[in-house]
Amino acid sequence: MSGHRQPLLMLAVAAVGVALPFVIPDYRAQIAMLWALVIMAQTWDITGGQTGYNSFGNILFFGVGMYASVVVQRDVGLDFFPGLVLGMVVGAGIAAALAVLLGSMILRMRGHYFAIATLGLGIAAGEIAGGWDYLGAGSGLSPPLFPAPPGTANLFFAYLYFGVAALVFVALAALYRTRFGLALNAIRDNEDKAEAMGLHTGVYKVTAWTMAAFVLGLVGGAMGNMLGFVDPRDTAFAGATFGVWMVLMAILGGKGTLWGPVLGAVIFHITQELLWTHLLGWQRVALGVIIVGIVVFFPQGILGWARTRWPARHEHQGHGSERA
């Protein structure tokens, strides 16, 4: 889409985001989850789509944020909201620090090697958390109950996640227009050439991953409270669900685009909710069929497909935010 239409579209989405919890108040829990999934897809795309580094380990940062937040709430002795905010920030900080540390090591690997290295991260973290008594080990942790009338928790989380998703979107839109964004794309398109041109690719890659980690730490930090129970493998380091979904949603919508992950998350979430209701016990099979269908028929994602289908509309790229 061309540059001058972008703000209009963003405004429209923002209006939907603000109104939605009141238009369909019974669906606040799903709306909150929807925006959380949008953020997961957006952050995955920073490295996966824009930089060309497919990470299967971003769930690590999500889980770290979740645990850190609930532990802070448990041990620091603050009231609910200050505790939650502090916990989210601490969680995001730890996640970012981990990204710097791990990133400076494994982001030197390329292609499949990087992907496989990241695959182990979430699994290892789940095992560690599952054996660590301070974190409740296999019994998990229960966050404090939300201190407000029923239903308000979902409203709170719906707006919290919407706010974060909107901020992340605006920040990424701005970021992808800068030299930094171009550098990420350059790494994706040809890393050796980028390096030969004098880009410190390592710094760019680690920075990109750290940004994703920070935001995912925030998301995880709030998610522990939203779900009400922290389990090492099934909610925190849930590689088989959230971990895979964030990749899937970005690919579904169109990776390496600004709107793709958002679109992918919306479609994925709605599809999943519908399958859940109408195909008791078979919802995963149906989802699997849909995933195969997407990979076969829309390998470039929906936006990628649209671009091939109607190339004229995509001729004049206003900026570097979209895949060439």
Added chain:
Amino acid sequence: MLKGWAVAIGSAALGLSILAAGDAQAKVEGDTVYLGAAVSLTGKYTTAGEHTQRGYDLAVKTINDAGGITVGGNTYRLEVIYYDDESTPARGAQLAERLINQDGVDFMLGPYSSGLTKAIAPVTEQYGVPMVEANGASLQLFNKGYRYLFAVLSTTEQYLASAVALAAEIAEREGRDPATLKLAGAFENDPFSQDIRAGVIADAEKFGIQVVIDDQLPPELNDMAATLAKTKAVKPDILVVSGHSKGAALAVRQVEEMRVDVPMLAITHCDSADVIGKFGAASEYTLCASQWAPTLSYQDDVFGSAADYAATFEAEYGYAPPYQAAESSAAVIVFADAFERAGGFGKDAVRDALAATEMQTFYGNIRFDETGKNIAKPMVLYQIQDGAYVVVAPTKWAASEVRHPTPPWSER
């Protein structure tokens, strides 16, 4: 392009609104009372989740066939709205929200497993929705001050306590100091099994029994050869294994395969794993913690005696009811009783009626303490003898003497 997007977003919003339009306040519709339940139809708890669902279904069907429940002079039928929680707590919590908000359910039946119950209880608590659960035994569920949570089953610390006590008793009878006994344990790393572990360790300490192996089993639970190799080396007097149905099947299978000689093997979930059917003679002598047995002398108006329940269940589903099914049925009976006593469907009235429950069901006596756990029903300990589950402890219910020690494999 903008147009395209507007259409996409518009249809997404429309999709959600259509979902919303289908939303019915379903708590009591006409003469039907809806109960909500998230159960594990897929994922690692599939087997036990199915027993849970069948237990609920059988009780609902039996109550409805007998004319339903009478509340405030009107008769009502029960119906359960199910979702599949996929054996993960994240799903469970979301589905509880969905049942309460979108489906308008005011009363919940529990999911399968302590982990799922831990995830769902905060949600039901928040909305003041009474939940009667039958498959969340972790003691940690009952120290959170929940007011709307009621559990018909015995809590985890009691599961294998009778096995440890039995071992100590046998040792004393044989003129041996229980403190000389050695215990080996392997427990899945999940909320339920870790609670079982805490109970077993505490009981071992009580008798001064030495814990020589204390292993964690991964949730994938495909192999416990490492633990069993150690067991062969240190020769404990008791081997305790807990890991839901998969853990039970694994323990019995690998103890046989590796020819591990241990005088006493005590596990949980034998009947839901159908270890007799799967392993036959190899399962002999195994001790199994059970919430319930068809030979117990409890009865109620819905199913009759425990044996009658077993017969009804078997006629319906073609296999003997594991206790997970029995306790799930009991949860429905408890709800039905509370509705009738509350005389209406107010959430708090029903909650108070549940708190005041004092009844006998085919599954056992039900009386909740202030934390919501049932304190009126003991656990029983089965032993597999000649291809059947026989109650061997506690003494009051014992149908037969325990066969001890288990002979070595070379003599079996």
